[in-house]
Amino acid sequence: MKKFLIKAAILGVCIFPICVSIELLLLIIPNEYSYKRQYVETKGDEIKVLILGNSHNEDGIIPALLGDSTFNMAIEGRYPYYDAVLAERYVPIMKNLKYVIWNLGYNWQYLNYKYSDSVLKHTKISTYRCMYEKYFDIPYPGFHNWSELINSKFNYGERILNYFIGNEAALQVCDSLGEHLYSYKNKLPNWKNVKEEIDVDNSDAKRCFEETLGYMCRIAAVCERCHVRLIVITTPYYKGSLQNFSSRGLAEMQMCVDAMKEFCPTMQYYNYMMDSRFTDDDFVDATHLSDIGAKKFTPILKEDCFPDF
Numbered sequence: 001m002k003k004f005l006i007k008a009a010i011l012g013v014c015i016f017p018i019c020v021s022i023e024l025l026l027l028i029i030p031n032e033y034s035y036k037r038q039y040v041e042t043k044g045d046e047i048k049v050l051i052l053g054n055s056h057n058e059d060g061i062i063p064a065l066l067g068d069s070t071f072n073m074a075i076e077g078r079y080p081y082y083d084a085v086l087a088e089r090y091v092p093i094m095k096n097l098k099y100v101i102w103n104l105g106y107n108w109q110y111l112n113y114k115y116s117d118s119v120l121k122h123t124k125i126s127t128y129r130c131m132y133e134k135y136f137d138i139p140y141p142g143f144h145n146w147s148e149l150i151n152s153k154f155n156y157g158e159r160i161l162n163y164f165i166g167n168e169a170a171l172q173v174c175d176s177l178g179e180h181l182y183s184y185k186n187k188l189p190n191w192k193n194v195k196e197e198i199d200v201d202n203s204d205a206k207r208c209f210e211e212t213l214g215y216m217c218r219i220a221a222v223c224e225r226c227h228v229r230l231i232v233i234t235t236p237y238y239k240g241s242l243q244n245f246s247s248r249g250l251a252e253m254q255m256c257v258d259a260m261k262e263f264c265p266t267m268q269y270y271n272y273m274m275d276s277r278f279t280d281d282d283f284v285d286a287t288h289l290s291d292i293g294a295k296k297f298t299p300i301l302k303e304d305c306f307p308d309f
Contacts (some may be wrong), residue, residue, distance in 0.1 A: 072178030
């Protein structure tokens with residue numbers, strides 16, 4: 001047993017420097033998180049429209065089609081906590097910022113990484129926590145997830161390989177304005193990927209609702225304080241998914257909007273969830289627009305929100 005422990009210790013001593021080297025190497029390899037932080041921190045004064053939120057905004061809004069000096073800072077799977085921190089960090093120092101766009105989805109008022117029955121519970125949660133802590137310096141409350149080797153499932157091995165072989169195209173996941181470069185193939189949307197109603201009457205759900213709503217109100221408050229117009233949108237949903245919605249869920253979405261307006265009376269809300277202008281080809285699943293859908297949706301958003309911009 002003693003010999004085994006000695007060998008294990010020697011192996012650990014040998015592996016530890018390698019792991020540290022990999023973690024540090026990943027810091028210099030471009031990724032979506034590091035690029036979007038660097039862009040906002042170095043070119044923030046050029047931005048007039050800042051898009052926050054998750055994949056609904058990241059994939060559904062094309063910044064080049066929206067208007068002058070627009071940057072899409074939305075990233076897949078972003079929980080409102082991070083949007084609140086990012087808004088409080090950057091909105092006050094962006095001298096020419098006029099608008100912030102943020103998206104509200106169905107049942108998101110119950111989205112909390114500490115809620116075991118969250119509508120977005122999946123294995124990527126530790127990845128999101130890790131990437132924001134490592135590349136945005138935003139740790140999640142009560143957790144430390146800096147190490148990608150331990151926490152992240154964001155293809156770090158593939159990123160290292162592409163870095164060493166000089167495959168820059170594979171490392172570039174967004175264009176210069178933050179638009180996702182992934183090409184989604186159009187397919188018949190499957191409404192079943194909209195999660196069923198969760199039990200909103202249990203104590204965890206109620207706590208989750210309060211915490212998440214608090215983050216939403218923080219976004220609204222900083223925009224109001226900095227005299228930046230906040231535009232909240234709900235992107236189009238595939239028509240077949242509507243059968244999973246309840247009157248209670250829809251009413252609570254409106255409750256979130258009303259609460260945010262108390263902190264930001266000038267806030268505008270545009271709900272495209274049931275917009276009949278969008279057809280099968282505009283979706284890749286029940287809640288995400290395809291490339292075709294994004295090209296259709298962005299001009300609509302521009303006409304509604306920025307007619308003179």
